């Protein structure tokens with residue numbers, strides 16, 4: 001079993017590899033580090049990270065959309081987007097430091113990579129960002145259908161996997177989305193929230209037409225549903241915003257409007273293709289690199305065989321873990337299960353019951369979120385909690 005811990009580069013920068021790996025490997029008894037190699041931050045990110053045991057500071061506010069390794073720029077020759085090094089950490093090569101220390105200690109490193117979400121590159125290069133239903137470019141999100149944005153992501157992942165000793169890739173925020181707060185004054189329920197993540201850019205229009213979709217029907221359907229909301233009385237907006245009654249889900253509405261379900265399908269196909277491209281590109285690495293992706297049931301997961309190795313879940317307890325594992329075994333019996341444990345106050349989910357379930361459900365990988373935010377005592381608590389499955393956690 002891979003048993004790792006999420007690590008932000010600023011903690012490695014401040015504490016140094018010896019202290020960090022002593023805590024993760026010796027004290028917590030883990031055999032892997034899941035390092036953020038790209039990370040989000042900046043507006044509209046709220047607040048920073050409270051660091052209870054960091055040797056240099058108590059609070060860190062990360063920069064938006066920078067990388068924490070030394071990029072090989074020749075790999076980015078086919079995209080106009082170029083990686084930007086962290087200025088706050090003086091271009092610190094966290095991945096280089098982590099992989100060297102990991103090799104010395106015989107433990108593995110996974111690259112936790114933020115993909116389409118990028119508040120820096122999207123804000124500075126709106127032509128590569130998603131275009132929302134109101135025709136505005138989203139300053140927080142790169143469109144996965146945009147050729148420069150797609151190639152940037154592929155180059156980034158090739159760079160990480162072929163130039164560093166990395167055994168896994170955890171892909172976060174790959175696809176369509178936004179981290180913009182809802183527009184002030186607009187009533188946003190589940191339907192409108194999802195409508196705000198549809199992309200209407202020229203690259204999407206072209207990709208949809210090339211794949212045989214009727215773009216006008218899809219875009220028209222989405223805008224027609226939006227208009228239903230815009231035409232509601234202000235009293236209704238007010239009641240929805242107060243949660244006075246529940247409105248249908250996006251899936252329920254999508255079933256009623258063919259254009260909308262085709263739009264949803266087109267976006268799923270884009271994500272599938274993007275993941276296939278990632279798998280093809282990282283084949284250039286000499287190592288076998290495992291890809292972990294969220295258990296996103298809006299995607300046809302079966303079709304990710306040979307592409308994604310592990311699906312990630314974050315169960316609240318053993319019962320939910322067993323339920324999610326059963327669903328995954330039913331849909332994708334070939335896939336590994338990756339369980340996330342949360343160490344943030346108010347979200348602890350580590351218990352003797354869940355540790356038993358890791359064994360009975362044959363969980364492949366576990367990861368604790370995260371090194372910097374955890375209390376010091378968590379390292380000892382993890383080691384003790386994992387004692388019953390210690391023989392499974394090999395170096």
Ligand SMILES: [Zn+2]
Pocket residue numbers: 129130131143144145146199200201202203204205
């Ligand atoms: Zn687009």
